[in-house]
Structures are given as C-alpha cells and as structure tokens.
Amino acid sequence: xxxxxxxxxxxxxxxxxxxxxxxxxxxxxxxxxxxxxxxxxxxxxxxxxxxxxxxxxxxxxxxxxxxxxxxxxxxxxxxxxxxxxxxxxxxxxxxxxxxxxxxxxxxxxxxxxxxxxxxxxxxxxxxxxxxxxxxxxxxxxxxxxxxxxxxxxxxxxxxxxxxxxxxxxxxxxxxxxxxxxxxxxxxxxxxxxxxxxxxxxxxxxxxxxxxxxxxxxxxxxxxxxxxxxxxxxxxxxxxxxxxxxxxxxxxxxxxxxxxxxxxxxxxxxxxxxxxxxxxxxxxxxxxxxxxxxxxxxxxxxxxxxxxxxxxxxxxxxxxxxxxxxxxxxxxxxxxx
Amino acid sequence: xxxxxxxxxxxxxxxxxxxxxxxxxxxxxxxxxxxxxxxxxxxxxxxxxxxxxxxxxxxxxxxxxxxxxxxxxxxxxxxxxxxxxxxxxxxxxxxxxxxxxxxxxxxxxxxxxxxxxxxxxxxxxxxxxxxxxxxxxxxxxxxxxxxxxxxxxxxxxxxxxxxxxxxxxxxxxxxxxxxxxxxxxxxxxxxxxxxxxxxxxxxxxxxxxxxxxxxxxxxxxxxxxxxxxxxxxxxxxxxxxxxxxxxxxxxxxxxxxxxxxxxxxxxxxxxxxxxxxxxxxxxxxxxxxxxxxxxxxxxxxxxxxxxxxxxxxxxxxx
Amino acid sequence: xxxxxxxxxxxxxxxxxxxxxxxxxxxxxxxxxxxxxxxxxxxxxxxxxxxxxxxxxxxxxxxxxxxxxxxxxxxxxxxxxxxxxxxxxxxxxxxxxxxxxxxxxxxxxxxxxxxxxxxxxxxxxxxxxxxxxxxxxxxxxxxxxxxxxxxxxxxxxxxxxxxxxxxxxxxxxxxxxxxxxxxxxxxxxxxxxxxxxxxxxxxxxxxxxxxxxxxxxxxxxxxxxxxxxxxxxxxxxxxxxxxxxxxxxxxxxxxxxxxxxxxxxxxxxxxxxxxxxxxxxxxxxxxxxxxxxxxxxxxxxxxxxxxxxxxxxxxxxxxxxxxxxx
Numbered sequence: 001x002x003x004x005x006x007x008x009x010x011x012x013x014x015x016x017x018x019x020x021x022x023x024x025x026x027x028x029x030x031x032x033x034x035x036x037x038x039x040x041x042x043x044x045x046x047x048x049x050x051x052x053x054x055x056x057x058x059x060x061x062x063x064x065x066x067x068x069x070x071x072x073x074x075x076x077x078x079x080x081x082x083x084x085x086x087x088x089x090x091x092x093x094x095x096x097x098x099x100x101x102x103x104x105x106x107x108x109x110x111x112x113x114x115x116x117x118x119x120x121x122x123x124x125x126x127x128x129x130x131x132x133x134x135x136x137x138x139x140x141x142x143x144x145x146x147x148x149x150x151x152x153x154x155x156x157x158x159x160x161x162x163x164x165x166x167x168x169x170x171x172x173x174x175x176x177x178x179x180x181x182x183x184x185x186x187x188x189x190x191x192x193x194x195x196x197x198x199x200x201x202x203x204x205x206x207x208x209x210x211x212x213x214x215x216x217x218x219x220x221x222x223x224x225x226x227x228x229x230x231x232x233x234x235x236x237x238x239x240x241x242x243x244x245x246x247x248x249x250x251x252x253x254x255x256x257x258x259x260x261x262x263x264x265x266x267x268x269x270x271x272x273x274x275x276x277x278x279x280x281x282x283x284x285x286x287x288x289x290x291x292x293x294x295x296x297x298x299x300x301x302x303x304x305x306x307x308x309x310x311x312x313x314x315x316x317x318x319x320x321x322x323x324x325x326x327x328x329x330x331x332x333x334x335x336x
Numbered sequence: 337x338x339x340x341x342x343x344x345x346x347x348x349x350x351x352x353x354x355x356x357x358x359x360x361x362x363x364x365x366x367x368x369x370x371x372x373x374x375x376x377x378x379x380x381x382x383x384x385x386x387x388x389x390x391x392x393x394x395x396x397x398x399x400x401x402x403x404x405x406x407x408x409x410x411x412x413x414x415x416x417x418x419x420x421x422x423x424x425x426x427x428x429x430x431x432x433x434x435x436x437x438x439x440x441x442x443x444x445x446x447x448x449x450x451x452x453x454x455x456x457x458x459x460x461x462x463x464x465x466x467x468x469x470x471x472x473x474x475x476x477x478x479x480x481x482x483x484x485x486x487x488x489x490x491x492x493x494x495x496x497x498x499x500x501x502x503x504x505x506x507x508x509x510x511x512x513x514x515x516x517x518x519x520x521x522x523x524x525x526x527x528x529x530x531x532x533x534x535x536x537x538x539x540x541x542x543x544x545x546x547x548x549x550x551x552x553x554x555x556x557x558x559x560x561x562x563x564x565x566x567x568x569x570x571x572x573x574x575x576x577x578x579x580x581x582x583x584x585x586x587x588x589x590x591x592x593x594x595x596x597x598x599x600x601x602x603x604x605x606x607x608x609x610x611x612x613x614x615x616x617x618x619x620x621x622x623x624x625x626x627x628x629x630x631x632x633x634x635x636x637x638x639x640x641x642x643x644x645x646x647x648x649x650x651x652x653x654x
Numbered sequence: 655x656x657x658x659x660x661x662x663x664x665x666x667x668x669x670x671x672x673x674x675x676x677x678x679x680x681x682x683x684x685x686x687x688x689x690x691x692x693x694x695x696x697x698x699x700x701x702x703x704x705x706x707x708x709x710x711x712x713x714x715x716x717x718x719x720x721x722x723x724x725x726x727x728x729x730x731x732x733x734x735x736x737x738x739x740x741x742x743x744x745x746x747x748x749x750x751x752x753x754x755x756x757x758x759x760x761x762x763x764x765x766x767x768x769x770x771x772x773x774x775x776x777x778x779x780x781x782x783x784x785x786x787x788x789x790x791x792x793x794x795x796x797x798x799x800x801x802x803x804x805x806x807x808x809x810x811x812x813x814x815x816x817x818x819x820x821x822x823x824x825x826x827x828x829x830x831x832x833x834x835x836x837x838x839x840x841x842x843x844x845x846x847x848x849x850x851x852x853x854x855x856x857x858x859x860x861x862x863x864x865x866x867x868x869x870x871x872x873x874x875x876x877x878x879x880x881x882x883x884x885x886x887x888x889x890x891x892x893x894x895x896x897x898x899x900x901x902x903x904x905x906x907x908x909x910x911x912x913x914x915x916x917x918x919x920x921x922x923x924x925x926x927x928x929x930x931x932x933x934x935x936x937x938x939x940x941x942x943x944x945x946x947x948x949x950x951x952x953x954x955x956x957x958x959x960x961x962x963x964x965x966x967x968x969x970x971x972x973x974x975x976x977x978x979x980x
Binding site: 017020021024025028029031136139140142143144145147148149151152154155158159166167272274275276278279282283290293294297298300305308309312313316 | 358463464466467468470471472473474475476478479480482483484552555556559562563566567568569579582586589590591592594597598601604605608609611612613616
C-alpha cells in the first residue's frame with residue numbers, strides 16, 4: 001500500500017517533467033532549418049503538392065497548435081513519421097531501441113564490474129598502488145573521447161590482431177538475425193537455439209561494449225571508493241573492528257551501507273548512456289536509436305530526434321523510479 | 337577584494353602544485369598545448385590547408401613527421417594548428433557557460449527564499465535546468481548547431497548551453513551555504529546591497545570549485561567540439577580540427593593506415609587528460625580540508641620512510 | 655612498578671599515542687602505564703580531552719581515526735598483543751577483551767537488526783551455528799534486562815532508546831565471556847535512573863563472569879562507589895593511582911582534589927582547589943602538564959616533569975608537592 005502511494009506521488013511529478021522535456025525538444029527541432037514537406041516529396045515536387053502536404057501535416061498552423069497536435073498524437077502512440085525511412089517513428093524506434101539497450105546494458109555491467117572492484121580495493125588500502133591506479137583511471141579515462149578510443153580498439157584488435165570482427169554492425173554479414181523476441185541479439189539467438197549467431201553477436205558486441213564500459217567506469221569507481229572509505233572510517237565500522245569482526249565481514253557490512261549511493265550513480269549512468277552511446281553506435285554502424293536520432297538531425301528529419309529524446313527521457317525516469325523503490329525496500333530507516 | 341591574502345594563497349598554491357607528479361604533469365601538458373597553439377604558424381613545416389594530391393597517405397617520414405592524409409595535407413602541421421580552434425572554442429564556450437550559469441545560479445541562490453515573484457522565477461529556472469540536464473548531451477548539441485547554423489560561433493554556444501546548468505547549480509549551492517553564515521548577515525545589516533554582498537563574499541569562496549570545474553569542462557568542451565566535427569556537425573573541413581581529422585582518417589584506420597587518425601587522436605586524448613589533471617589538482621588545492629589531507633599524506637609517507645618501524649596505526653587498518 | 659604481588663591480568667606499559675597532523679604531531683597519550691588484576695574493577699577518571707577514549711581503544715590496538723601508537727606494550731596472557739598480527743588480535747577482541755562504547759546508536763550497524771549483530775559475535779568468536787547463536791543472543795539479552803527480548807532482537811538500532819541500545823552494546827561485549835572489559839563512558843548521555851540501572855548491571859555481570867574491568871568515566875563520584883582502585887588521568891598522563899579509600903580519604907594530587915572539591919558541600923574547599931577554565935588549552939611542553947592550572951604550583955613545576963612516586967603502599971601520585979594528610 002505504501003508502495004502504491006509512493007508510486008503515484010512520483011508519477012505525478014514525472015508528468016510535468018516529461019512535458020517540459022517534450023516542449024524543449026519540440027522548440028529545438030522546430031528551429032532546425034529544412035522544410036519537411038519539401039524533404040519528404042523530393043526536389044521534383046510541385047509547389048501545389050508541397051502546399052497540400054504541408055497542410056496535411058499541419059505545418060501551416062501556428063507553433064503552439066502544432067505542439068498540441070504533437071502531444072495529442074503522442075497520447076495515441078503516434079510519434080510522427082521519418083521522411084528518411086518513410087516509416088512511423090515509433091516503429092523505427094521499437095526496432096532500434098533494443099540494439100541500444102543491449103549495448104548500453106552490457107557496457108554498464110562491464111563498468112560496474114571494473115568500477116566497483118577497483119573502488120573496493122582502493123578503499124580498503126587507501127595508500128596502496130591499486131588506489132593510486134584507481135585515482136589515475138578515474139581521472140584519465142573519463143576524459144578520453146569515446147569515438148577515438150573505439151578507433152584505437154578497432155585498430156589494435158581488428159586491423160593488427162584480427163581478433164575482432166569488422167566494425168560493421170551487430171552481426172556478421174552471412175549470419176541471419178534471429179526471430180525478434182526482445183530485440184537483443186544475445187537473448188534472441190539463445191532463445192532460438194542458434195549458437196553460431198549467438199557467437200557472432202557476442203563477437204560484434206565485444207569492442208563497443210569494452211569501449212563504453214571501460215570509459216564510463218570512472219564515476220562508479222569514484223563513488224564506490226569515496227563511499228566505502230567513508231563507511232570504513234565510520235563509527236560502526238570501527239566498532240566492528242573493536243569487536244574483533246574479521247576484515248571480510250566488515251567490508252561486506254560497509255558495502256551494504258554504501259549501496260544506496262553506488263546504486264544512485266549507476267542509475268544516473270544508465271540513463272546517461274542511452275544518449276551517450278551515440279558516437280560508439282556511429283563508429284560501429286550499430287543501427288541503434290542514437291545513431292537514428294543523429295541522422296535525423298543532420299538531415300532535418302525532426303520526428304526521429306523528438307522520438308529518441310522522449311524514449312531516453314522516459315527510460316531514465318523509469319530507471320530512477322525503480323531505483324527509488326529499491327531504496328524503500330532496502331533501507332530500514334526509510335520504511336518507517 | 338583583498339589582494340594580499342589572495343597573492344599569498346597563490347604563492348602557496350604554486351608550491352603545493354608541485355607536490356604530486358600528477359599535478360605537474362597536467363600543468364606541463366596544458367602549457368605545451370597552449371604553446372603549440374600560439375606558435376603553430378612558426379613551427380609548422382607546411383600549410384595546414386594546402387593539399388598536395390600527389391603525396392597522399394604517406395606514412396610518417398623525415399619530411400612529413402606525422403605522415404599525410406588522404407588528400408595530401410601534412411598531418412603534423414594540421415595537428416598543431418588544430419588546438420587553436422579546439423582550445424578557443426572550448427575556452428570561450430566554457431567561459432560563457434560559467435558566466436551565464438554562474439550569474440543566474442548566484443541570483444537563484446540569493447532569491448530562493450523570501451519575497452514573492454523572485455522565488456517563483458528561481459524555482460522555474462531550477463526546473464528549466466533540470467530539463468536541460470535531462471537531455472542527451474550530444475543530441476542536444478547537434479540539434480543546437482543544426483538549428484543555429486553550422487559555424488564556430490554556434491559550436492561555442494552549444495558548449496555554453498550544455499554546461500551552463502552545472503555552473504548554475506554550483507553557484508546556487510555556494511550562495512546558499514554562504515548566505516547562512518553570520519558575516520554575510522552582518523554585511524547586509526551594514527547596508528551593502530545584495531549585489532555587493534555577492535561580490536565580496538561569495539565570489540572569493542566559490543573561486544576554487546568554479547576554477548576546478550572550469551578546467552575539467554574545457555577538456556569536455558574540446559571533446560564535444562571534436563565529436564561534433566567527427567559527425568560533420570561542427571567545424572568544417574579543411575579547417576584543421578582534431579575531430580574532423582579523425583573522421584577523415586577513419587576508413588583508413590580499418591585498412592591499416594593509422595596515422596591520419598591516430599596522431600590527432602592521441603593529441604586530443606592527452607590534451608583532455610592534461611586539463612582533467614589540472615582540474616583535479618585545483619580541486620584538491622582549493623579545498624582546505626583536502627589540502628590538509630594531502631599534506632598529512634605526504635608527511636606520513638616521509639615519516640614512514642624515515643622511521644622504519646611501522647607501529648600500529650589506524651590507517652590501512654581494516 | 656610493582657603494586658601487588660599477584661600477577662596482573664593485563665598490563666599497559668608506557669603507552670604513547672600521537673595524532674600526526676599537517677604541521678606537527680599531537681601527543682595524546684604520553685606514556686600511560688596501568689595494570690589490572692584479575693576480577694578487579696579499576697576506575698579511570700578524567701575530563702573530556704584527557705585521552706580516555708584514546709586509551710580505551712589503543713589498548714585493543716585500534717586508536718581513533720588518524721591516531722598512531724608510537725610506543726608501548728599491552729601485555730595480556732604473557733604476550734604483547736600490540737605486536738600480534740592483525741588477524742590474531744581480532745580473535746582476541748570481542749572474545750577475551752571487549753569494550754563497551756558510549757553513544758551506542760551511532761556505533762551499531764544501522765542496516766542490521768541488533769539480534770543479528772549480537773548473534774554475529776557468537777558465530778564468529780565461539781564458532782557456533784546460527785540457531786545456537788540466536789539462543790545465546792536471546793539469553794544475554796535477558797541477562798541485560800531488556801524487556802521482551804524476542805521482539806527486540808528484530809529491531810534496528812535507530813528504533814531503540816538510548817538505554818536499550820546501551821544494554822545491547824553491553825550484551826555484545828559480554829556474550830563471549832571475556833576476561834577483561836573496558837567500559838568507556840558507558841553511562842554518558844543517559845538519564846540518571848537509567849545510569850544507576852546500567853551501573854548495577856555492569857557490576858553484577860562482571861562479578862558473575864569473573865571479569866576484570868577498566869571503568870572509564872568523567873564522574874569521580876561514580877568511580878567512588880563502583881571501583882576497587884581508581885586512576886586519575888589528565889592530559890594524557892596518569893596523575894594519581896590509589897585504592898578507593900586512599901583516593902577519597904587521602905587524595906594527593908591537586909587535580910584529584912579539584913575533581914573531588916567540585917562535588918564537595920563546602921564552598922571553601924571548592925574555592926580552594928578549583929581554578930576557572932582559562933579557555934585556551936595550553937600544551938605544557940616542559941614540566942607538569944597541570945602546572946598552568948594548579949593552585950599550588952611552584953616554579954619547579956613548569957621545569958621538570960614530576961615522577962610517578964609511591965607516597966604510601968599502593969598509592970601513587972605524579973606531583974612535586976603531593977598534598978599530605980598526616
């Protein structure tokens with residue numbers, strides 16, 4: 001019951017936030033030059049055809065009416081149409097978003113693995129070499145441009161060593177994609193029992209996941225390190241040491257208390273990576289939603305951009321709400 | 337503002353800056369890049385935009401130290417000309433974002449409680465900042481550049497907009513924490529206007545965190561500029577810019593000619609790394625608590641080295 | 655420094671603890687030596703900042719944050735436990751040597767039930783399984799007179815009152831039947847009635863288990879009723895050490911006299927020995943650290959540090975001019 005009231009509270013706040021995001025993106029993309037009607041019909045269109053298409057699309061209306069029309073369509077599930085693919089944006093995104101999600105989720109797992117492990121070691125021995133390495137890692141890696149790092153990895157592992165496949169998408173050319181259940185190739189190939197395709201999908205995921213995962217482990221590492229240091233210096237950790245509790249248990253208990261902060265930064269990173277994976281998607285021709293949005297902007301195709309911003313915003317908000325729910329369940333102090 | 341204590345602080349700062357090798361490395365990198373940018377016309381052996389189509393994709397050699405790209409331009413010359421563009425854009429954009437965001441943030445902090453309509457405006461501004469920060473950064477930047485027209489100025493504006501919320505929040509929290517301190521109330525009682533109070537008290541205290549953030553943001557700004565140019569939405573060819581150079585050499589990397597992309601890429605990475613180090617050093621040196629921690633760390637290391645006997649201490653205990 | 659002929663249970667020898675800082679080290683314990691006989695309750699009285707908590711924790715080898723044990727020994731069961739490797743020392747802590755800490759709600763793990771925390775002590779130190787540990791925890795909670803222990807076991811620290819939390823911490827210190835208990839200011843912050851209950855509980859339990867205790871407090875009056883012998887501590891040094899009778903009937907050190915006088919009914923006595931706080935705590939480099947506040951200080955007091963002298967059997971004072979009661 002408590003959970004339900006909490007959820008409704010949060011959702012009430014979410015709606016104005018969402019509206020704000022939609023409004024800003026709407027204004028932004030509306031100011032991108034390029035007449036959609038002209039672009040859709042091509043250079044051979046007659047002025048009459050253009051005019052009637054404009055009227056059909058509602059482009060001759062004042063801006064605020066266009067906005068209302070857009071929101072109204074949104075509520076009906078209509079995110080507009082992309083003139084490049086000539087398909088509804090919703091369909092395009094449903095096809096592409098799982099690719100981004102799969103990439104981002106696996107990268108996040110790598111980032112958590114690297115960040116939490118290094119952060120824990122660094123907190124346990126603040127003056128050891130692991131701590132110094134971790135500090136340097138946090139500083140340097142977060143600053144590296146991901147598109148360049150991806151290029152370095154491609155050069156080393158594909159051009160020089162030949163271990164990785166060519167950076168041309170999610171599967172080898174000759175492999176047929178599995179029937180789409182979740183959209184994530186790793187899951188779908190396993191569900192279909194197609195081990196060859198599974199291997200192909202994994203090998204294509206290796207470099208982009210490594211890029212995103214290693215470059216974004218920094219914030220997780222820093223948060224883990226600083227929170228764990230604080231916890232290990234806290235009164236209750238010292239009391240456990242005074243009571244003779246062995247080191248492993250003290251660290252585990254401290255980690256329990258540090259989890260909220262670490263989970264927070266992971267959730268923020270998750271939402272950030274949806275949009276932050278764009279460059280990696282482009283480098284590896286991933287066919288993901290971010291790449292779709294960038295192509296939209298570069299070609300004055302506005303609805304894909306709006307749709308993508310909406311998807312990623314909603315995704316972030318869902319992640320935040322889920323995380324908050326986890327807190328309510330985890331921390332005994334909050335539930336009272 | 338009092339100058340003498342600030343000068344003393346700067347001197348102390350200078351001495352402390354040399355304590356850790358990572359600090360000095362950062363400053364050295366930044367200085368070298370700045371020098372390259374300034375002296376590029378003097379040092380560069382070739383023109384950065386002149387293409388010699390007969391000698392394209394030459395590997396590094398005595399003549400072309402970094403080799404040539406696929407239209408025959410000398411990569412070394414372009415690579416050392418590039419910081420002029422990248423640094424300028426990043427510094428201008430970041431400076432603008434700090435100015436805009438910072439001043440609004442200070443105002444928001446000041447008027448976040450109290451009289452009527454200003455409270456509402458502050459609230460609205462904060463929510464606007466929330467919305468701005470919820471945007472996927474890169475998409476937002478591209479959209480801005482596309483909507484305002486692709487030029488150096490618009491890239492600067494894009495950087496400014498993307499980073500402004502950071503300074504907004506920073507200054508707001510600085511103002512809020514200082515407001516509650518007694519001596520600010522005292523100066524208000526003494527009849528200073530709000531504006532004067534801000535200048536006198538808030539700005540000196542906020543300097544440290546703002547400078548640290550500025551340095552890191554300049555690094556980010558360079559990356560954003562390069563990223564925008566990489567996808568073709570930033571600085572246009574043939575203007576030398578690290579991102580567009582990487583894009584131009586992209587396909588060649590896959591086929592084994594690594595030099596058109598790698599050299600600018602390494603320079604980009606190292607430059608951003610340098611700014612990141614500088615930012616982190618300012619962060620430590622400007623915060624008195626962290627400064628003490630640093631000094632005690634150094635002192636403890638010396639003690640440990642001097643006295644071999646390491647008796648039980650609470651450090652590294654767990 | 656032989657005090658009694660029987661072998662002490664635990665001997666703290668010349669303990670020096672300092673806190674290295676950015677500019678210079680601050681020495682908090684300047685060579686503290688104490689012994690505790692089996693089964694005895696030794697009181698340690700001192701004001702805030704005297705170094706009592708530093709001593710309490712350093713005995714177990716865990717000085718407070720950024721502290722460092724520079725020199726000294728703690729001899730227990732024929733070994734210097736400060737020289738033991740950390741895992742060995744952890745086996746002793748909580749099982750043979752335990753501590754009761756003040757401000758328990760801040761010291762207990764906020765995300766674990768108190769029952770689990772007490773049971774953990776039994777599981778780790780006694781090696782029993784979960785069911786047995788829970789049984790032992792329940793038993794010890796009854797011993798410390800917590801009402802409705804079965805329900806309280808599943809409570810979180812923030813749900814308990816100060817007095818209850820203090821009982822929990824005492825339970826944790828006693829569950830493994832230690833030979834030596836350090837009670838660091840265990841009654842501070844509690845209501846007077848609760849204080850009295852906790853004190854009688856501690857005393858009773860120590861007697862039942864046959865444990866020795868180092869009873870640290872700021873209140874010399876409590877020490878009077880509770881302890882067999884009392885040590886008085888000031889600024890990191892032991893100033894006086896005596897049996898209960900000697901300390902209260904024939905106090906020798908001016909600082910002890912000041913502490914006692916504060917409780918006295920006679921205004922003349924209070925005025926004679928108390929000195930108002932100067933506000934700034936001056937660190938005395940040479941001589942007796944109390945000389946700046948001492949009403950009977952002579953020039954020699956700020957020049958030479960007074961030795962710890964036995965002024966009658968079992969009664970020691972660190973003063974050039976100990977007060978005579980003959």
